[in-house]
Amino acid sequence: MNMATEKSNTRLPSIEDTAQQERFKQLKRTSQSFLQNTLSVVGLLMILILVFAATFAPLIAPYPDDAGAGVHFDRASQPPSLEHPMGTDTTGRDIFSRVLFGARLSLMMGVIVLSIAISIGVTLGLIAGYIGGKTNSVIMRITDIFLAIPPTLLAMAVVAATGASLFNVMVAIAFSWWSWYARLTQGEVLSIKEEEFIESSQALGSNWLRTTFKEVLPNVLSPITVKATLDMGFVILVGAGLSFLGLGAQPPTPTWGAMIAQGRNYVTTFWWIAVFPGLAISFAVLGFNFIGDGLRDAFDVEVN
Amino acid sequence: MSYLNYVLRRALQSIPVVFGLSMLIFVISRVIPGDPVRLALGPEASKQQVQALKAEMGLDQPIPVQYMDWLIGVVRGDWGMSLRTNNNVLSDIVARLPATIELVVLTLVFAVLLAIPFGVIAGTNKDGWQDHVSRITALFGVSMPRFWVAIVLQIIFVVTLGLLPLSGRLSDGVEPPPDVTHFYLVDSLLAGQFGTFVDAATHLVLPAFALGLATLAQVMRLIRSDMIDEQRKDYVLAAQAYGLPNNLVEYKYMLRNAFTSSLTVIGLSFGFLLGNAFLVEIVFAWPGMARYGVEAILYQDFNAIIGVVIVVGVGFVSANFIVDLLYGYLDPRVRLGDQ
């Protein structure tokens, strides 16, 4: 054991180290309390089922071809049965299979939209926070405007202007969603800036990358995680609304919203066509809401 | 310090907001459609026709002039023609607006009236069974798509049980009451037509429920968490220590403070519902403005779109204004602090 190692062993723990230790402890406590919450665990299971269904849809679906266009008039409009757990629609397609494939679309849409929204939002927030001054005000004004516009309407407007397709829908929704993440990140950067040990702007300038990863991001991580989880649910809801209006992926793509729209005409007779896709939507959103709610409570425990 | 003072001050502050809103809408109306002249004339039109129409529509003027022209037109009631219905946009909207407002107001009233007691009970019994039930119900309410809830309600109550009507504001064969407010519920009462009143009411039940379920859930949760925060307050402990009755403490001492933060959400919900009622209106064939707005967007009928945006925007601003007024009434610190 030479002098060098001895010396490093007696170094006092830096503020960053203890902060990291604190964060690990907090993380442990948060996950513990999260898992103790029944609803959170149920939500987690629900989403796992959803992800499983979406990933293995081609393998699980009893009639995978029905996910596209398919005409089997011999089994059209059948009520739910053992062969067709969710019945068949007016062209004879198995609804259960279509719902499974719809899960893929919904999940994919949610993930992509949120990835875009969070990336844009956090980046803009960082820029606004670090550069400050006029850039900050401009970016924040824009953020406020976007925050004020109801996302469904904005998304609708964008899709109406650009044409109805799954891709456009995703871009449209992401377009309205980034603002909250920007606002949050910018706030965090500003509060870090105010902290005393990073007072001089030179220190901030040279270390900004490090500061971002060590200070800003860990702090915004928990509210972003909570919101992102809840947002997955909302994005799916908004997407479903748009598909319902015919603004999403075009038929025969089995988006849940479009399936409900089709089923709407047969409400008095073949109720299952509209009901089951909606159940799927509710299932997915509920799962995300359970998790998000549980996360929010778990993180709140720390604040207490 | 007087309340009137506060109201006037708030009203004055709203004016620049309304102007800002109008400018924003103007910008949108000029930016989004791209080239309105092309849209109107089609791609085959010649350069002269385009120029002529441009001059006629006033689109060759400098922007501020265009803005003023447009603003004056809006105030005067000239909102352009709808490409789809070929009617004056303003008259289109006026015909449909009461339906939407009646629905939205009723929805909000129902949502808030139910949310309050449930929220209070959940909040004062934190972690008790009431709290858990309310939480799960709220989560369900918020997770189900409104338009699907509407359809399910139709299936249950109309198709299966036959209790309530399927669509529209009135049943076939029922005449609307004489126009006073254009709100069927109010007008039918005013005219003493109780049959019509009941008919209109039954037509409102399902749409209001479908539209309001999520709002109910949201507000209920908000009230619940605010009540929980309130319980920690010193003045609540004081009120209890003085021996005041429990329900008095809950509703007068806690709820009044708790409610103020829910108020913001409720105000925002009004604007939100106004703009988002379309999905429910479509399912119930409700002849409202929201549905008109969606059809306008789908049809790219941009005069109509702008018209709807104006109404929704004004609705938002008015709702916020009213919320501010209520705040000032409920919380004296707000109006005193304003000085």
Next chain:
Amino acid sequence: MAETLLEVRNLHVQFDTYDGVAEVINGVDFKLNRGETAALVGETGCGKSVTVKSIMGLLPGADITAGEILYKGQDLLELSDAERHARRGSEISMIMQDPMTSLNPVLTVGEQMIDVLKWQGERRLSVTDWLRDKVSRESDADYRERAIEMLADVEISAPERVFSSYPVELSGGMRQRVLIAIALLSEPNFLIADEPGTALDVTTEAKVLDLLDELVEDRNTSVLYITHDLGVAREVSEFINVMYAGEIVEQAPTTELFDNPEHPYTRGLLESIPTLSSGIGGGIEGHLPDYTDPPTACRFADRCPYAEPKCSEVVPYPRKTGNDHTVSCHLFDGETAYDRHQALTQENVNIGSPPWQEGSENETEPGVVADGGNNK
């Protein structure tokens, strides 16, 4: 001669917390006689407010695992919710601690006072009663009179104006007086004063204390004074209970306590009082124990300069060391160490200075060389 109004016997209160069960109150005994003002003194976190809330019955999250709270001979813990509620405000009232947060900001002072006058003691207000009251306006004038009178009694110079004011318009001292007024509105027999004045500046605090003194004397109300300040306790009370970590460590009439402080904690508190001659006092090193994992015997042992091994093994139950003077400390086994020390000095045995004096060599050994065999 002295009639016991309130007697707390062997109170044990626990809380379920995230880290386990916190045994906050660990066997508290004290008494309050009619017409007397007694103090409950202790540092923040020692359990004063938990004790007080247990008396009031306003501790929803807690488990009262043992003990009795006898008010006028009746155990409050045995009563139904409704019966306890009936006593709040009318028999037992409380002056809240923080005047800035104890008044509802959205209601005027008058409204809050009238609510107390009208509805105190009822557990649920029925809708019919409330409606009936809304309709009839005459009784309000009566209540208003009484409220304004009380505001004048607490030496508020413009009682009508204060009556119609919102708390945000009043100063801290004014609000504290309002709190006193409300507490006295229904003429309670027993008043709990929870550190009134700590949130105020010293001059205002002194005035408030004087005022309270007068009012209480006039009405012959019994007062339990909660405070962390021994100096204040000396001013206002005839009897002092010193509390530490959920236990009463010493009790004595005020003069006796200041003449003969016995428990090391009490001594520590006294030394901490800044005086003109000795300057700012030292504090007591260390801090309160973790209630989820408290010491099994004496809870003060790890901060005590005189701790012996016995202190961490055997619970120091309260023992009488004089008329009305009780202390929970092993230093006092029958004969006080002080007496022992005095006796030995008189016998001309050189034993050095007593353990409670600074710079003593015998700091951890209260026993004495000549004592042989008494210490472990």
